[in-house]
Amino acid sequence: MTEDIYCHENGLQHINLIDDEGFSALFVVNTPIFDNSGVAHGVEHMVFRRSTAFPQAETLFQLTSLTDAKINASTCANKTYFHCQSQCSYTFMLAIKYLLNGLFAPTFDAEDLRCEIYGGDNKGVIYQELIGIEQANNKESQSRQKSETNAFSYGGMSHLIGDLSLNDLLAFHQYYYQASNITLVTANANVEKIAHLIDLLPTQTEQSTRVKIAVAKHRKQSLSRGQSSGQSSGQSDVKSDASVSVQHNEDNEHQQQKYPPAINKLISVYYRWLHDPYYQEIQDYKEIDNTKKRLTPHQETLPVDTQHYLVPALMDLSTQLVNDIETNTVYVNKPTKPSSLPTLFTQLCQQAKRMSQGYATDQHNALWLTHIETTDEVIANITSYIISAYPDFLAPRCQGFCYATQALTIEKSAYLAIYSAFDVSPDNRLKELPDCLVRLSQDEHFIGMSLALAKIKYCRAYQLDNIELNSQVNNNQVMQVTATDISTYLQSLASRA
Incomplete structure (x- = not known):
């Protein structure tokens, strides 16, 4: 098994290993948790829902239903994982395109918040998920354990998830979903093609500038939360041995049952990379030969009959x-x-x-x-x-x-x-x-x-x-x-x- 390390033009660090066992990818986003609001969990779901290039909410489900692609995500204590795998290069690259656009160019709106997170009258995907989990795990016992360990429920709590606003989600995404705060680990990927997909991502707009103002306000709130809980108020440090060790132990505890073997391998490569001083000292990353001309991102349009379409x-x-x-x-x-x-x-x-x-x-x-x-x-x-x-x-x-x-x-x-x-x-x-x-x-x-x-x-x-x-x-x-x-x-x- 060989590994190469790259840095894409937008600052995304990329580890690609070659093992001839199919195509797989893992995006690791550093998302520290400061409270029980479930904001990181909410952003995870919204990233999957729509993006500029994939405006239909059905895209994820149609892609996984009609191809061999497996696409999923999970919110952990200090990180959010987005991953995909396929045995077909075409399908794999489509899954990568879907994830890249969701991570860097998602579309958030109020109706999606009501459907995906909480909309009253028991409506909301995350709300229903939390209700089911809390009842299955005995909510009172779980809450007592959280209080004793002074830990946050990083997935959120059902009675708080409805307090999330669209501005909370936009602010969290704008601050943490930056290329410099994300690491991509792939197996057997065509790095040049991924670089080309990154080159096609939409550029920031004036709306993004307005969101940055909201970010500063969100970070000020996070500062007080972090200090009161004994957590660092600064952005997650991907090279901190202590935080890495805690996170890795938590992931190992659930890895075998939660993630497919191919994704487990990528997670292990990621943490080995974090612990290896050789990789941390690398400054001269491999150049990526991406000479293809930049194109205007293709805006997919819906057929006239929006009830019966295939994306x-x-x-x-x-x-x-x-x-x-x-x-x-x-x-x-x-x-x-x-x-x-x-x-x-x-x-x-x-x-x-x-x-x-x-x-x-x-x-x-x-x-x-x-x-x-x-x-x-x-x-x-x-x-x-x-x-x-x-x-x-x-x-x-x-x-x-x-x-x-x-x-x-x-x-x-x-x-x-x-x-x-x-x-x-x-x-x-x-x-x-x-x-x-x-x-x-x-x-x-x-x-x-x-x-x-x-x-x-x-x-x-x-x-x-x-x-x-x-x-x-x-x-x-x-x-x-x-x-x-x-x-x-x-x-x-x-x-x-």
Whole structure:
């Protein structure tokens, strides 16, 4: 394994390792916590929601539903991690583009704050997440432990998260989400292409200047909070051995279960880099040959029918992959691991299997389950990807009525499951499901836009190489599945839901 260290033109330090184990990336943002407001957690979610280049709230979910890309983030005590991985270079670079634009050019507005953080009447993705976590962990016991250890709840607390204002989020982002405060660690990345994506990021506007004024006010408030809690009032020092050690121990405690192995490796590389004096003393970084002419950032536009679209970036990706379907760029040796049902639904899954209707709910979660016939395994998997990308299906999540929702096959494709986690109204979500499936079955345009990507994702997940792929085509499988086939299968699912 080899490593190279770069510094991009905007000041972003970048470590790239070569290990021939697929593509992965980790952005580490130094985000110290001064209170229980959850502001760092709130900014994490807003970064994922919209950006100048990706203005649709559905982008993240469509990208992860229709490709093998895995994109996620987590807020820790002094850092926020954003990470992605893929076995396809095209998909990986799209994920990197999505993250870069979210980190450096996000779009924050009041409606997104109400949907993603808290909007009253139990609405808000983070609010629902915190309610579920606090109840699961026994809120009183957790609060007592926090008080005894004098530590802050870096994810926020449900009764405080609604106090966050748009100005709080803008100020926090403007101060901490600077290239000099972020480190990028990648595996097997094309550094020149990433440099080009950075070069295409929008420049600061007058609005950013106004935000800087708010930052000074925010930092003044943070100063008093930091001093009262015994924490440093200055910006997080990425080279502080004490803070690094505490953070690393905390991360190691949860790493194995929280992050995929590829991301664990990048986290380890990052902390080894922080502890190695050799790397800290490097001043002469490698130059990046980025001679491509700077272009005006492409502003993606929505189709006229905004209820039934596939984000333009995915349509472009679909064209690229279909054109290169015979090359090794698309199909590599290592398969993508199929999704599994979150452990949160283990008990509900057992209940649903015992129920003739195939569904189960509790106070915060809903699960619908149906058996998949062996002959329907391929179409069931492909259909699950398309359901998970459909704007109507994603609406409860994007509008802040649940924390997560997805359709997926489980137990070696024996069942198709549809769940909604930390939901305001789990029973209503199940009642709405049949109508949503019917609407999708009638939307041949969206099915047609999504189908090519869904097929390729299935081939990646089940490691169908070119020879097997051609064999499947000859046997009327995978690549010969039509939009009409998907529509018919959706109608059969709706009749069971």
